[in-house]
Amino acid sequence: MTGLTVYERLNRLGITLPSASEPAAKYANYVKVNNLLFVSGKGPAGNPDGKLGEDFTTIAGYQFARQAGIEVLAVLQSAAGSLDNVKRVVKIQGFVNATPHFKEHHKVLDGCSDLMLDVFGDKGAHARSVFGAVSLRDNLPIIIDSLFEIEQ
């Protein structure tokens, strides 16, 4: 999809961005400092609940990571005015709600990483890390924490 704008890519991917979801508690959806935009942790829409390695397969987890990424994009759009103002996806951390024996956290987080590459192309290549959380708010399967560089 080289040469397409971010919104043309979203359209081809069949993704319609929702409105930014409200923070789950007493905090802001994002904070801007200099050209950096820090986005609060976001889970998939619809509040699915359960653990990887027990309630969900890695493939289901991949889809949840992608859905959580769409919630991040919704915040990003409201924060930056337009996704066209995003210069780079800088960093993603994935908190995977998992059992002690789960080993495929990286394959789960790929759902969010692939989304960023699909939507932003080269600007979507990011640093990242992922780990198993013993539990998450409302038993969400995944939460995505993220950082972006934006045009000033």
Add this chain to the structure above:
Amino acid sequence: MTGLTVYERLNRLGITLPSASEPAAKYANYVKVNNLLFVSGKGPAGNPDGKLGEDFTTIAGYQFARQAGIEVLAVLQSAAGSLDNVKRVVKIQGFVNATPHFKEHHKVLDGCSDLMLDVFGDKGAHARSVFGAVSLRDNLPIIIDSLFEIEQ
């Protein structure tokens, strides 16, 4: 408490900042880069120990999160010279020592988020994320990792 300085707010809240606690191991309490101040993970004073969902209620966890936040403020004051030099609370991550079935991590972290809003007003609104850690150093109930914007 609109119009009050940070120290007037602390006074009304009845909070006396302790000296910054020593790092628990071989690292610095904070590092400044540009106008960003990265603060090392801090737990509540007095080294309480136990897990949310087992040893402590969510309400007790909220208080621990607030106490850990006070330890963060102590470091912040020593790093920035004065809390008046803090331009913005940028990002907070909460590591909650929790059981696999705990679901109220966000309500626990509100103890720290409310403190930041109480002390800094609008400048206290921050991005944040929270997850359940299977265990923490010395079995602390919570550790707060944080990032601030300061005047240069």
Add this chain to the structure above:
Amino acid sequence: MTGLTVYERLNRLGITLPSASEPAAKYANYVKVNNLLFVSGKGPAGNPDGKLGEDFTTIAGYQFARQAGIEVLAVLQSAAGSLDNVKRVVKIQGFVNATPHFKEHHKVLDGCSDLMLDVFGDKGAHARSVFGAVSLRDNLPIIIDSLFEIEQ
């Protein structure tokens, strides 16, 4: 080792940096923004597997943290051109694959912190935080997430 260059220090420490390891999934090894270099999560070479508090002692964990730190240095060297371009180790997060009753996460992470101080001297003093992950990719014992300031 005051007055020595970073490469003289590495030499005295008997450390030969490997080539930067490939990302374990679909992401970049690092992203640069302004003078900040965000490095993706790295585990120790050779893919050891097991948990602290069960399969490995704290002393073994310390060595794994050091080895993971060497993998971080390898990425850093390829990203910054030379370790001489590193101005400061800013922040380290350690994800320790641990049991619910493990309490020495800080002593484990010291393996990485000591390496940074050994290699960079005063520039190696960093902010950090550490927690117990219920599980990690491929059952790695530790993953290190890191941030550096580099010369522009």
